[in-house]
Amino acid sequence: MEQQERDAVATRLPEPAVLADKPAEVPSKHLVPVFDVQNVSIFYGSFRAVTDVSLTIYENEITAFIGSSGSGKSTVLRAFNRMNDLVPSAHMDGEIDYRGESLYAPNVSPVAVRRRIGMVFQKPNPFPKSIYENVAYGPRINGIRKKSQLDEIVESSLHKAALWDEVKNRLGASGLGLSGGQAQRLCIARTIAVEPDVVLMDEPASALDPIATGRIEDLMHELKSQYTIVIVTHNMQQATRVSDRTAFFSVLVNPDSDTRTGVLVEYGPTQQIFENPHDRRTEAYVTGRIG
Amino acid sequence: MTVDIDSERARDSAPAVVAARGGVRRRPRRRWGDRLLFAWTWLIIIWLALPIAVMIMFSFNNPHGRFNFTWVGFTLKWYGPHLLDYPSLTTAMENSLLVAFAATVGSVVLGTLVGLALGKYRFRGLGTANLVQFAAISAPDIVLASSLLAFFVTLRVPLGLPTIIVAHIMFCLSFVAVTVRARVLTLDRSLEEAARDLGAGPWATFRLVTLPLIFPGVLAGALLAFAISIDDFVVTSFVSGSTQTFPLWIWSATRNGLPPQVDVLGTLIFVAGLIIAATSALLGRRGTR
Numbered sequence: 001m002e003q004q005e006r007d008a009v010a011t012r013l014p015e016p017a018v019l020a021d022k023p024a025e026v027p028s029k030h031l032v033p034v035f036d037v038q039n040v041s042i043f044y045g046s047f048r049a050v051t052d053v054s055l056t057i058y059e060n061e062i063t064a065f066i067g068s069s070g071s072g073k074s075t076v077l078r079a080f081n082r083m084n085d086l087v088p089s090a091h092m093d094g095e096i097d098y099r100g101e102s103l104y105a106p107n108v109s110p111v112a113v114r115r116r117i118g119m120v121f122q123k124p125n126p127f128p129k130s131i132y133e134n135v136a137y138g139p140r141i142n143g144i145r146k147k148s149q150l151d152e153i154v155e156s157s158l159h160k161a162a163l164w165d166e167v168k169n170r171l172g173a174s175g176l177g178l179s180g181g182q183a184q185r186l187c188i189a190r191t192i193a194v195e196p197d198v199v200l201m202d203e204p205a206s207a208l209d210p211i212a213t214g215r216i217e218d219l220m221h222e223l224k225s226q227y228t229i230v231i232v233t234h235n236m237q238q239a240t241r242v243s244d245r246t247a248f249f250s251v252l253v254n255p256d257s258d259t260r261t262g263v264l265v266e267y268g269p270t271q272q273i274f275e276n277p278h279d280r281r282t283e284a285y286v287t288g289r290i291g
Numbered sequence: 292m293t294v295d296i297d298s299e300r301a302r303d304s305a306p307a308v309v310a311a312r313g314g315v316r317r318r319p320r321r322r323w324g325d326r327l328l329f330a331w332t333w334l335i336i337i338w339l340a341l342p343i344a345v346m347i348m349f350s351f352n353n354p355h356g357r358f359n360f361t362w363v364g365f366t367l368k369w370y371g372p373h374l375l376d377y378p379s380l381t382t383a384m385e386n387s388l389l390v391a392f393a394a395t396v397g398s399v400v401l402g403t404l405v406g407l408a409l410g411k412y413r414f415r416g417l418g419t420a421n422l423v424q425f426a427a428i429s430a431p432d433i434v435l436a437s438s439l440l441a442f443f444v445t446l447r448v449p450l451g452l453p454t455i456i457v458a459h460i461m462f463c464l465s466f467v468a469v470t471v472r473a474r475v476l477t478l479d480r481s482l483e484e485a486a487r488d489l490g491a492g493p494w495a496t497f498r499l500v501t502l503p504l505i506f507p508g509v510l511a512g513a514l515l516a517f518a519i520s521i522d523d524f525v526v527t528s529f530v531s532g533s534t535q536t537f538p539l540w541i542w543s544a545t546r547n548g549l550p551p552q553v554d555v556l557g558t559l560i561f562v563a564g565l566i567i568a569a570t571s572a573l574l575g576r577r578g579t580r
Contacts, residue, residue: 081488112490114487118489125485138490142489191489194490
């Protein structure tokens with residue numbers, strides 16, 4: 001991208017709501033927005049899972065979504081690759097732009113979206129196939145048939161996922177035979193084998209032990225140079241360890257109707273969110289007083 | 292008393308155990324219980340297998356005429372061209388196989404779709420739909436049979452092979468739906484999402500992820516459907532018109548005596564079933580590994 005264009009993009013950036021009065025923390029002009037979320041509300045049937053979220057995700061950054069259960073962070077994450085489309089009762093108000101184009105425009109194919117925006121799930125979920133076939137699955141779906149090409153993709157994806165050395169001698173073994181941490185790295189390899197632009201991670205380490213979690217976190221740091229990563233996590237230490245930016249979500253209860261919905265409370269650089277939160281709710285959460 | 296038994300048990304088992312392991316190991320407890328259970332198990336197996344054993348034995352009998360009820364002598368001749376001595380029996384067997392295959396294919400396709408819907412989605416009428424599956428399984432055959440007959444007669448559908456197949460698909464469907472549903476309920480939904488996420492469309496996801504995962508359920512349903520269809524008598528007899536199937540032929544033939552061909556065909560069906568069951572067990576074992 002030309003410098004001028006970049007500057008133009010940067011000046012167009014909508015600022016995260018709570019940062020509007022903090023000019024010192026306006027993102028530097030080299031940041032390229034990947035997702036631009038504007039006033040998004042997501043419903044499951046009549047249940048309003050999350051209300052009026054606006055934020056911007058930047059290229060080659062790790063953005064963490066933190067917050068208590070039911071605050072809608074996973075729902076927003078799943079809106080980024082249109083995974084909510086698979087839930088018949090789900091619908092969305094508002095706008096999500098992906099690299100300047102509306103993600104939910106009628107002419108945009110969800111299949112094409114999901115190829116560009118990969119996802120790693122909470123529980124490691126390798127397909128009940130061999131390690132090789134797990135990684136080759138995506139490329140095959142996308143039309144790559146040549147064995148030599150698949151071999152190459154499988155090897156490089158497993159390298160990138162820091163799993164190659166552990167499995168190179170047993171690529172034909174079942175993916176189900178791996179340990180939890182290995183299986184999750186296999187799932188990461190499976191996701192990056194289709195060369196996505198963004199990797200979404202929905203609590204990728206919550207089912208893993210601390211050592212396996214540490215490896216996943218190291219891996220995220222390595223992947224950051226090539227991908228934009230958005231991670232949902234319950235673990236605040238994890239957010240501080242891995243993320244550049246943090247969005248804090250909370251549950252808003254309407255006492256009149258006894259309905260609850262998720263809201264974005266505060267969004268900003270991770271350090272600011274944890275050391276100098278602007279909202280009392282954020283402060284209460286990050287200091288461990290609630291949630 | 293207890294001490295006596297214990298010491299006796301110890302004397303019995305200790306040398307064997309020590310010899311086998313060459314070291315210290317707790318002697319097996321509840322030996323008499325185990326023996327009793329072992330004997331009881333085999334008693335049940337023999338009791339269940341005895342009619343089949345008699346059928347297989349009499350398929351090798353060499354009776355005079357059509358009365359194959361007393362042992363005369365051993366022969367293999369019914370396993371040769373003599374198997375087709377009764378053209379009406381051969382036709383009935385062909386009809387039975389045709390019906391069973393058609394009913395299996397039909398009920399597997401429809402039942403799998405029903406099972407997927409019942410297992411995967413929440414929709415209005417889900418509870419009722421579930422209940423209807425079990426009602427169809429538990430309803431007495433004779434009730435299904437008479438209502439199906441009334442249905443066909445009301446619609447003036449001529450009775451014959453097509454009505455038998457429709458009836459069989461109808462009562463096999465629930466068995467497939469129930470087994471597939473059970474499998475779908477254990478399915479990790481995130482696997483389908485992962486496939487979708489990699490760019491697979493709905494059809495590719497079904498073919499490459501969902502179907503292989505639910506396949507054991509589909510296969511079990513198919514075997515069940517085939518087995519139920521091929522020996523169905525009650526429903527078939529109501530909706531068959533003048534068409535004969537294997538069970539119907541046997542029923543009408545009992546008055547004039549059952550020829551050994553019946554035992555041979557029964558034995559062949561049994562052996563085929565055994566092979567299929569063994570294969571699926573082997574495949575299942577390999578699949579879980």
